Amino acid sequence: MTSTLQDQKKTAEPLVRLTKAGKHYGNIIALSDISLEVGSGEVTCVLGDNGAGKSTLIKIIAGLHQPSEGTYEVEGQPVSFDSPREALERGIATVYQDLAVCPLMSVWRNFFLGNEVRKGPRMDIPFMKKTCKEEMLAMGIDLRDVEQPIGTLSGGERQCVAISRAVYYGAKVLILDEPTAALGVKQSGIVLKYIIQARERGLGVIFITHNPHHAYPVGDRFLLLNRGRSIGYYEKSQVTRDELTGLMAGGSELEQLSHELESAGGEAASVAALLEEEAEELGTASHGPGTTHEPSTGNPPA
Amino acid sequence: MSDTLEAAPPPRLDERMGRKSPLARVFARPEAGALAGAIIIYVFFFAVAPSFRNANSFSSTLYVSSTYGLMVAPVALLMIGGEFDLSAGVAVTSSALCASMFSYEFTTNVWVGVLVALALSLTVGFLNGWIVVKTGIPSFLVTLGMFFMLQGLNLALTQTITNQVASPSISNIQGFSSAQHVFASSFTIAGVNIRTSIIYWIVLVAIATFILLRTRIGNWIFSVGGSAPSARAVGVPVGKMKIGLFMAVGLLAWFTGMVTLFQFNTIQSGQGVGNEFVYIIAAVVGGCLLTGGYGSAVGAALGALIFGMVNQGIIYAGWDPDWFTFFLGALLLGVILLNNYIRRRAEANR
Numbered sequence: 297m298t299s300t301l302q303d304q305k306k307t308a309e310p311l312v313r314l315t316k317a318g319k320h321y322g323n324i325i326a327l328s329d330i331s332l333e334v335g336s337g338e339v340t341c342v343l344g345d346n347g348a349g350k351s352t353l354i355k356i357i358a359g360l361h362q363p364s365e366g367t368y369e370v371e372g373q374p375v376s377f378d379s380p381r382e383a384l385e386r387g388i389a390t391v392y393q394d395l396a397v398c399p400l401m402s403v404w405r406n407f408f409l410g411n412e413v414r415k416g417p418r419m420d421i422p423f424m425k426k427t428c429k430e431e432m433l434a435m436g437i438d439l440r441d442v443e444q445p446i447g448t449l450s451g452g453e454r455q456c457v458a459i460s461r462a463v464y465y466g467a468k469v470l471i472l473d474e475p476t477a478a479l480g481v482k483q484s485g486i487v488l489k490y491i492i493q494a495r496e497r498g499l500g501v502i503f504i505t506h507n508p509h510h511a512y513p514v515g516d517r518f519l520l521l522n523r524g525r526s527i528g529y530y531e532k533s534q535v536t537r538d539e540l541t542g543l544m545a546g547g548s549e550l551e552q553l554s555h556e557l558e559s560a561g562g563e564a565a566s567v568a569a570l571l572e573e574e575a576e577e578l579g580t581a582s583h584g585p586g587t588t589h590e591p592s593t594g595n596p597p598a
Numbered sequence: 599m600s601d602t603l604e605a606a607p608p609p610r611l612d613e614r615m616g617r618k619s620p621l622a623r624v625f626a627r628p629e630a631g632a633l634a635g636a637i638i639i640y641v642f643f644f645a646v647a648p649s650f651r652n653a654n655s656f657s658s659t660l661y662v663s664s665t666y667g668l669m670v671a672p673v674a675l676l677m678i679g680g681e682f683d684l685s686a687g688v689a690v691t692s693s694a695l696c697a698s699m700f701s702y703e704f705t706t707n708v709w710v711g712v713l714v715a716l717a718l719s720l721t722v723g724f725l726n727g728w729i730v731v732k733t734g735i736p737s738f739l740v741t742l743g744m745f746f747m748l749q750g751l752n753l754a755l756t757q758t759i760t761n762q763v764a765s766p767s768i769s770n771i772q773g774f775s776s777a778q779h780v781f782a783s784s785f786t787i788a789g790v791n792i793r794t795s796i797i798y799w800i801v802l803v804a805i806a807t808f809i810l811l812r813t814r815i816g817n818w819i820f821s822v823g824g825s826a827p828s829a830r831a832v833g834v835p836v837g838k839m840k841i842g843l844f845m846a847v848g849l850l851a852w853f854t855g856m857v858t859l860f861q862f863n864t865i866q867s868g869q870g871v872g873n874e875f876v877y878i879i880a881a882v883v884g885g886c887l888l889t890g891g892y893g894s895a896v897g898a899a900l901g902a903l904i905f906g907m908v909n910q911g912i913i914y915a916g917w918d919p920d921w922f923t924f925f926l927g928a929l930l931l932g933v934i935l936l937n938n939y940i941r942r943r944a945e946a947n948r
Binding site: 380381392397398399400401405408409410411412414417418419421 | 817820824
């Protein structure tokens with residue numbers, strides 16, 4: 297999976313690097329002492345449960361907020377973004393969960409919204425339709441009709457329109473905010489495929505998720521957040537999928553939950569037994585890294 | 599992951615597109631319902647009112663439609679952009695009153711009054727838009743306030759200045775004939791008298807359609823109505839777009855006011871109340887969504903045509919005009935239901 301291209305790029309400065317970054321809102325500490333980097337052709341996953349500080353981290357990288365402490369560097373230069381536009385100009389594009397699309401507008405109109413290609417006073421519609429179709433095809437989506445309203449696409453496909461739009465406008469780093477959260481198993485798989493494809497194209501991807509099963513197969517690095525702090529930052533070689541899951545869920549918390557359910561009795565008790573099993577397994581887990589769930593990504597369609 | 603898709607490479611024109619018949623394609627368009635409604639109403643009055651069949655009376659039906667249609671077009675664009683303007687009806691009257699009374703009281707050339715009215719109309723439009731954008735208060739409320747204010751000003755100022763309920767006739771003032779020539783003349787083709795406002799209306803609908811479908815501005819209008827936060831996120835100047843749309847309504851309110859003023863030389867100060875709903879309903883009949891983000895200028899024009907035809911058709915049929923609003927309401931409800939039905943069918947076939 298580690299291509300030669302990636303090895304060459306390793307020598308260069310990472311596209312995005314946060315060092316000991318933190319964010320306070322008044323006396324509330326939303327995030328503290330976070331370090332993270334992503335280079336060209338790499339995927340850095342940020343994992344954490346609800347309220348772990350993932351959104352604050354996104355907002356810092358996307359330029360909505362400035363870190364109150366620590367440094368933020370883009371390609372080795374310290375930066376301080378005042379708006380998402382500035383971040384975008386440096387090639388840092390964020391694909392939010394709600395995707396920023398207008399559901400009733402056609403796919404190509406959404407694709408070029410805000411960046412319409414013009415010929416005199418009018419838009420160059422044939423060019424835009426053709427480009428939209430091609431870009432989507434490059435991401436592996438064969439659209440029936442770029443005129444169809446984007447609201448008629450599936451969640452996964454819409455996610456991919458948003459991703460390929462960001463790529464087309466010269467994004468070097470993609471921040472994906474929970475792209476698989478609202479999707480079914482198959483749709484999530486499709487999105488993961490596009491994350492890998494974006495990486496193959498030499499982009500840096502920051503993939504925010506709460507699902508270690510989605511993160512592990514595609515990630516090169518994993519940052520785990522809990523209550524605004526980093527509880528681990530690993531290279532892929534340093535961690536297995538089950539360890540990741542264990543860290544995410546917090547083995548002890550699962551155990552506690554199982555005790556609570558047990559005392560409730562009845563149906564809940566059987567759930568408790570299962571949970572306990574899971575917690576035990578995670579606590580001692582050291583299976584091979586993601587042997588079962590790793591998708592075959594050797595040769596994605598170019 | 600998508601093995602099932604890639605296993606059988608889809609043929610060039612792929613099988614997923616096959617089922618959409620040309621008829622479904624036509625009916626999927628926003629103006630389909632209005633077109634069907636317009637045809638039904640035309641056929642209906644053609645059958646029941648012999649004088650409706652006359653070319654000259656149809657021309658005057660078109661004229662009545664155009665006085666609505668000139669306003670329906672910008673109101674439709676505004677609705678596609680996600681906002682309402684309830685002051686649009688009285689704004690027409692305000693503009694006409696302003697032009698006529700200004701040039702009459704200050705004994706200026708009519709054109710000076712016309713330009714002052716233009717400034718007034720654009721200012722009203724700007725204020726509507728600016729308040730909506732800056733405060734985030736629904737345009738329904740902001741323009742409702744503007745509606746009452748303008749209505750009050752129309753009545754009170756006309757009474758105060760002229761001691762009458764109508765503006766004085768301006769037909770003797772300098773510049774009247776040239777202004778009338780521009781705004782309210784007519785010509786004859788093959789024995790049929792055609793008012794220029796019909797031509798203006800057609801040109802306006804063509805321009806509005808071009809803007810909506812072929813320009814960047816059109817793309818932005820759809821996007822600010824469809825999802826303003828999304829539009830903002832990709833760099834569309836949402837506030838400017840909305841203010842611009844309100845000002846477009848102001849511009850056409852001025853133009854429609856001038857067409858009316860120079861047609862009749864004088865304007866009743868209470869005129870125009872209720873027309874704001876005519877504009878909105880015509881736009882909705884024409885396929886514009888009340889919630890914004892979807893619609894068509896051609897459809898809205900067909901909505902205005904339906905209005906004009908019912909308006910004139912009842913007269914030509916020799917019915918008591920008191921029944922007008924009842925028939926209008928019934929027909930509109932019918933067209934909207936038809937529109938709804940057709941769109942559902944079309945979407946099911948997608």
